[in-house]
Amino acid sequence: MTSRWIFTTCRYTLLWGTLAVIIPMAAAAAMAASSSHGEKTTHGQNDTTMDHQGMTGQFKHDMTVEGVKAEFQVMSLESMKMKDPDGATHHVMVKFINADSGEQLKEATGKIKVIAPSKKEVVVDLTDYSGTFASNVTFDEPGKYGVICLVKIDGKKPLYKFWYMHH
Incomplete structure (x- = not known):
């Protein structure tokens, strides 16, 4: 394996892992911000x-x-x-x-x-x-x-x- 392949693999793993965490958090925050169920x-x-x-x-x-x-x-x-x-x-x-x-x-x-x-x-x-x-x-x-x-x-x-x- 070349160091370039390892670098590319690590970079994509880090990118997709970060997105997997950020997207659900952003969706939950947006839903919480737009709802006022039972609150004034x-x-x-x-x-x-x-x-x-x-x-x-x-x-x-x-x-x-x-x-x-x-x-x-x-x-x-x-x-x-x-x-x-x-x-x-x-x-x-x-x-x-x-x-x-x-x-x-x-x-x-x-x-x-x-x-x-x-x-x-x-x-x-x-x-x-x-x-x-x-x-x-x-x-x-x-x-x-x-x-x-x-x-x-x-x-x-x-x-x-x-x-x-x-x-």
Whole structure:
């Protein structure tokens, strides 16, 4: 064996060994940094909390944007013992609250956009149910869904975004 071959072999072994250690560590750090499950995080003006209630078929997500707190709930229609005539599988509800006074804001118009893991997008109108706004949507494939809510409320147009994991 030549010294050049030994040097090359050692160099590649060191390179691949280092990558084998660094890549999993970087992936774990990135996942930890992007998740806020059950914790409160602050991003500038946005306060966010999530509550995954396991097997109950219910998911809660609260966040504050532009002084308007939104309390979201995503529930499977099955867990509510309901069926949608159009075939939707889930019910998305949201209450809007003035973050300063704690008063529920009951006059709003808005839409929810759902982006499936396959990148398929659906936009639905929020229907007013005496100050609680809701719509039925379909989560028909497992994976991470993007949920975006844009509303006109109290002279503002806050935009809310969160992830919903459907199993």
